[in-house]
Amino acid sequence: xxxxxxxESLMLGMILxxxxxxxxxCLWLSFGIMAEEWRAxxxxxxxxxxxxxxxxxxxx
Numbered sequence: 294x295x296x297x298x299x300x301e302s303l304m305l306g307m308i309l310x311x312x313x314x315x316x317x318x319c320l321w322l323s324f325g326i327m328a329e330e331w332r333a334x335x336x337x338x339x340x341x342x343x344x345x346x347x348x349x350x351x352x353x
Contacts, residue, residue, distance in 0.1 A: 294302075
């Protein structure tokens with residue numbers, strides 16, 4: 294391997310390493326926040342009924 298290939302490999306490695314340093318904590322934090330919200334508010338995925346009229350309209 295010549296100097297250019299080694300330099301390119303090192304640069305790519307450094308870019309990927311620093312990208313991982315930025316991405317991993319962000320993902321860790323976002324999944325932690327989502328899990329906390331899930332536990333705190335007990336999110337349910339039930340479909341709500343549409344019995345309330347929208348915008349003050351009454352259904353005859």
